[in-house]
Amino acid sequence: MYLLIDEKDRKYLVKGDKDMHTNYGVITADKLCDENVGTIIESHQGHKYRLIKPNILDYMEKAKRGPQAMTPKDCAIISTFSGLSPGSKVVEAGVGSGVLSMYLANLITPATLTSYEIREDFAKIAQGNFERFGINNVEIKMKNIYEGIDEKELDLISLDVPEPWRAIEPAKAALKIGGYISSYSPSIEQNKKFCDALGDSFTHDTLETIQRDWDMEVVRPFSRMIAHTGFITIARLVKR
Numbered sequence: 001m002y003l004l005i006d007e008k009d010r011k012y013l014v015k016g017d018k019d020m021h022t023n024y025g026v027i028t029a030d031k032l033c034d035e036n037v038g039t040i041i042e043s044h045q046g047h048k049y050r051l052i053k054p055n056i057l058d059y060m061e062k063a064k065r066g067p068q069a070m071t072p073k074d075c076a077i078i079s080t081f082s083g084l085s086p087g088s089k090v091v092e093a094g095v096g097s098g099v100l101s102m103y104l105a106n107l108i109t110p111a112t113l114t115s116y117e118i119r120e121d122f123a124k125i126a127q128g129n130f131e132r133f134g135i136n137n138v139e140i141k142m143k144n145i146y147e148g149i150d151e152k153e154l155d156l157i158s159l160d161v162p163e164p165w166r167a168i169e170p171a172k173a174a175l176k177i178g179g180y181i182s183s184y185s186p187s188i189e190q191n192k193k194f195c196d197a198l199g200d201s202f203t204h205d206t207l208e209t210i211q212r213d214w215d216m217e218v219v220r221p222f223s224r225m226i227a228h229t230g231f232i233t234i235a236r237l238v239k240r
């Protein structure tokens with residue numbers, strides 16, 4: 001895959017196997033090749049595009065959406081505060097559009113991420129994204145996470161489901177001591193219910209991140225910002 005960035009900084013992900021038709025002319029497939037990475041290529045109308053290799057953030061941005069996908073700021077909080085690293089053993093629910101899944105899978109490779117999901121239509125969207133972007137270390141499991149977690153000795157269970165408190169008992173049996181369970185919920189009531197259900201087996205923290213981007217031409221914040229998305233609780237199993 002290749003990433004094209006146009007004169008207005010708009011991004012396009014392309015496979016490079018066929019000509020690309022843009023509003024500013026055609027870019028022929030022969031220009032979309034490894035030799036041209038790091039150069040500026042032109043459409044037949046003379047419009048310029050920078051050609052680079054994409055990374056996981058580009059895939060997350062361009063993934064097909066079904067249900068609401070997680071933002072990079074929230075993905076980062078979950079991975080940072082659970083100390084994920086290559087080889088970590090992780091289960092998540094639900095897969096949704098597969099955006100958080102791609103982020104987690106990229107971090108823990110060569111390990112495989114197991115993603116529980118109850119809706120076939122969402123699983124299909126997520127699987128389509130994984131195949132399109134060559135993510136081959138996610139296994140989607142069609143199972144309700146409230147009904148049990150098959151995997152054991154997990155480093156992290158990451159929840160983005162409506163009733164996360166119902167996954168706590170299964171999580172206790174599936175996590176290793178010192179492992180984490182995270183829960184992302186749009187409403188603070190859901191989060192409170194989750195925290196109350198953790199009991200004394202976990203230590204926990206709840207946070208919300210607000211991202212304010214700055215316009216460095218005028219050196220002040222943009223008037224629009226990514227404010228509230230969800231509350232995240234990250235809990236650590238200290239005893240069963």
Ligand SMILES: C[S@@+](CC[C@H](N)C(=O)[O-])C[C@H]1O[C@@H](n2cnc3c(N)ncnc32)[C@H](O)[C@@H]1O
Nearest residue numbers: 069070094096097098099100117118144145160
């Ligand atoms: C908001 S979406 C997840 C989005 C995902 N984090 C992303 O970044 O693309 C929530 C998903 O959880 C699934 N879900 C809801 N309850 C579930 C359960 N009990 N077990 C497994 N999946 C569940 C839903 O079908 C839906 O696909």
